[in-house]
Amino acid sequence: MSANNFNIKGLTDHQVFESRKKHGKNQFDYKKESGFFEAVKSVVKEPMVILLLATSVIYFISGKMDDGIFMAFAIVLVAGISLYQDSRSRNALEKLKDLSQPVCKVIRNNEILEVKSEELVIGDSLIIEEGGAVAADGVIVHSNDFSVNESILTGESLAVSKDATGNENQVFTGTSVASGLAVITITAIGNQTKLGKIGKSLESIQEEKTPLELQINSFVKKMVIVGVIVFAIVWVINYFQSHSFTNSLLKALTLAMSILPEEIPVAFTTFMALGAWRLMKMGIIVKQMKTVETLGSATVICTDKTGTLTENRMSLAKIFTLDSGKIWNSENIENQDEKDLIRLAMWASEPIPFDPMEIALHKAYENIVESDERGNFRLVHEYPLGGKPPMMTHVFESSSGDRIIAAKGAPEAIINVSDLKTDQKNQLEAALTELTKEGYRVLGVGEAKFEGNDFPKEQQDFPFAFKGIVAFYDPPKKNIAKVLEDFYTAKIAVKIITGDNSTTTEAIAKQVGFRGYEKSISGEELISLSEEALQKTVNEVQVFTRMFPEAKLKIINALKKNNEIVAMVGDGVNDGPALKAAHIGVAMGSKGTEIAKQAASLILKEDDLSKMVDAVAMGRKIYANLKKAIQYIISIHIPIILTVFLPLALGWLYPTIFSPVHIIFLELVMGPTCSIIYENEPIEKNSMSQKPRAMTSTFFNLRELTTSIVQGLVITAGTLLIYQYAVNQGLNEPLTRTLVFTVLISANVMLTLVNRSFYYSIFTTVRYKNKLVFLIVGITIFITTLLLYVKPFSRFFDFETPSLTNLSLAVGTGILSVIWYEGVKWRKRKKVE
Structure with missing residues (x-):
């Protein structure tokens, strides 16, 4: 498209600069609290930080300056980790926000350019087309069959026709173009x-939490309540036994700290935001965080044909004229009848x-004419695409009074408004069958x-003469067969x-x-079905x-x-309602209309459906990894809680085996x-060959929760076994504490490795590409070694260097208390074989 078609030069670069300098950027700028300070406020409110603060104060009051300083340092460290994770999440989301910003066409320096919506300036000549969103307020200077939907401002759902000459010559930000084109x-x-000006109300709107987020928050809140109750009970019991206010308070705080699973909400936020960021790097823009959750659960993918299964690279391939009754290849057009059909x-x-x-038709016209007539005629009346089946009509006139009234649309639509004889209809039917069975669009x-x-008020009231059929070929995308096979392998149904x-x-x-492909149903047939028949049909039929x-909306709602x-994958104006209604609305980033992009929750930048396979795989990966993380947290928290609580509750020889400093280190x-x-x-390699996970009301099923609890209880058994072994061997409290702590650290390291998969063995998962595993495990082992063998550290944590025999026993017990689950995984694999 050339700017010369509009005879509009637009602003110069200097004028754009001056306008932006004077009026600023095209973005809503409302008072918002700083993201950093919001994050700091959130960290300060965290229960773990509050407990650490209270513990630190108690240590200082009771004169234990070293412990108090360590706790203060722990507060800074915990807060730092939380702020770092929050920063990573916010940065990822900001990049996504920037990428999902609409792109607009403007005329500047007599050329058409594409710019982001925020770069528009007052005075710009903005081109808005059917399916696009209006990115700024403006006055129409040129229009073709132009109408807009202003429901966002007026609540009125019907489109309003507008042009440069009438009273309705203004358009507004946020409205969408229902038909035509305007500058x-x-x-x-x-x-x-x-x-x-009315957008201030947007400030008070808060983003709704997703079901998974609500479940996780609910779980953490329940654990906080349990922590508070247990804290109060232990404090009271210890106070009546010891009559020491600070000592009993420290014991109670230790237990409360062991109960709080504050890692869970951090893990959730991190996984979702970084998951969206990883998708963005793959060319998949996620507009809503809940989409990341839902991706792994997709059971049906509804896709358009044109531009999704096919290239959307139309070329005029064949034509059929009613007068000749023959089908001609478009490359060999010599007869005047065929030329007249292309011209019409x-x-x-x-x-x-x-x-x-339409671009293909204009190109074909240019190839067959000696003298281009387009400059001699002007559009005097038009009828937009409408009706079922759809058609459109244009009325052109020349300065000498010659008139052309031309219509095109679905062949059935033109047949319905033409006076045809029976033999002509039979001819047309035969031609249509021959063309469409070869995959041509007609x-x-x-x-x-x-x-x-x-x-006439309606285009169908014109006395039309059916002239012929133009057939276009849109080749299938080269990779589409593999993409479909990937969906089928992932147990995902595909519907056209x-x-x-x-x-x-x-x-x-x-x-x-x-x-x-053998069975299909039309929109008219589908719309007439009863609710019960519709639900059955959408399951049985794959082609609509x-x-x-x-009709599209009915299919989505029935599914x-x-x-x-x-x-739902779509790119046109007509796809908007279905994209909005689907659990995952997927718009094409390059050829998709702005309305489709606004309605969708996910955008494929490269218009490549194979990216949807990648997106589903990423969704499954993110969800599976989040579950692994939370199962790990539950499993490792159980032994920490019970190792703190049971010696205290049962009155064992060393009741305070761990203090707050040990808990915070863990x-x-x-x-x-x-x-x-x-x-x-x-x-995991079997993720894309399994059925999509069910969107249940709970995050864990009973089996998964039981697995985590049993793992935690077995680790507890190993920890307390070493505790009793140390006592029976007459070992002192520091040495007993050292061995118990070593069991927990060993079990923690082993659990990290074993729980990388609940199906494949550790010998398989050790080959997974994740350098961070050995880095984090290496750091953990190195720091633990320092605590056990470097005197200042071991003295601070009240440890004592163990003998090699006792150390080996503690490490072995920690490993054995976790490695048993490899047997469970082996049995799972044997059942599948």
Whole structure:
């Protein structure tokens, strides 16, 4: 497209600079609290930080300065880790926000450029097209069959026609283009737009939490409540036994700290934000965090044909004229009848084409004519694409009074408004069958004669003569057969929802190895079905043709009622409602309309459906890794809680085996393990051959929760066994504490390695590409060695260097208390074989 078609030069670079300097950027700028200070406030409110603060104060009051300083340092460290994770999450989301920003076409320096919406300035000449969103307020200076949907401002769902000459010549930010094309001169941007002035209310709107987030928050809150109750009970019991306020308070705080699983919400936030960031790096833009959760559960993918299964690279391939009754190849056009048909089809297209088929018709016209007539005629009346099946009509006139009335659309639509004899209809039917069974997209072309300027209200009222058929070839994408096979392997059903006819769709579907291409249903047939029949049909049928927005929406809603998790892939205006209704709305980033992108929750930048396979794989990986992290947290928290509680409750020889300094060290070991190691884990090789996970109301099923509890109890048994062994051997309290602590650290390291998969053996997972595993495990072992063998450290933690025999026994017990689960995994694999 050339800017010369509009005769608009637009602003110069200098004018753009001056306008931006004077009026600023095109973005809403409301008062918002700093993200950093919000994060700091959130950290200060964390229960673990509050407990650490209280413990530190008690240590200082009781004169234990070393312990008090260590606790103060721990507060800084815990807060630092939380702020770092929050910063990573916010940075990832900011990058996503920047990438998902709409791109606009503007005329500057007499050229059409693409710029981000925030770069628009007052005075810019902005081009807005069907399916696009209006990015700034402005006045229309040029329009073609232009109408906008202003429901976001007025609540009125019907489109409003607008042009440069009438009273309705203004457009507003946030509205969407329902039809046609216009060029506007921008008059207001950002906060000064009509939407911006009422947008203050946006500040008070908070993002809704996802079901998984609510479940995790609920679990953590329950654990906090349990921690508070246990804290109070232990404090009271200890106070009556020891009559020492500070000592009993420290014991109670130690137990409370061991109960709090504060790593879980940190892990959730980190996994979701970094997951979205990883998807972004793959060319998949996630607009809503809940999409990351849902991706791994998709059971059905509904996809358009054109531009998704096919290249959307239309070329005029064949034509059929009713007069000759023959089908001709477009490369060998010599007869005048065929040339006249191409000429008429071009006049039925937009003067400035943006649809691939219309671009192909204009190109074909240029190739067959000696003298281009387009400059001699002007559009005097037009009828937008409408009706079921759809058609469109244009009325052109020359300065000498010559008139062209041309229509094109679905062949059935042109047939319905033409006076055809039976033999002509039979001819057309035979030609259509021959063309569509080879996968061609077909349009009927009609011509009308009409005197006077009192044009009919409906285009169907013109007395049309059916002239012929133009057939386009849109080749299948080269990788589409493999993409479909990948979906089928992942146990995901694929359905085609298209506006094309059944024969063309069947031909393309057959070429690409689509399962279920033999059976299809049209939009009109589908819309007439009862609710019960509809739900049955959407399960049984894989190909839906001649679809319109209401029919597409019905399919999505029926699949949802069948408890399917639906991903809808689309790029057109008509896909908007279905994209919005689907669990995962997927828009094409390059050829997709702005309306489709706004309605979608995920955008494929490269218009490549194979990226959807990658997205599903990433969704499954993120969810599986998050579960591994949380199962790890539950498993390792159980022995910490019971090792602190049981000696105290049962009155064993050394009741205070761990103090707050030991608990906080264990917490600092667990935090990086779950948030860093597991987030970085690769996808397991069987993930994309399993059924999608069910979207249940709970995060864990009973078996998974039982696995974590049993793992935790076995580690507890190992820990307390070493405790009793040390006591029976007459070892002192520091040495007993050292051995118990070593068991827990050894079990923690082993649990990290074993729980990398709940199916594959440790010998398989050790080969997974995750350098962080050995880094974090190495750091843990190194620091533990310092605590045991470097005197200042061991003295501070009240440890004593153990003998090699006792150390080996403690390490071995820690390993054995976890490694037994490898036997369970072996049995799982044997059952599958």
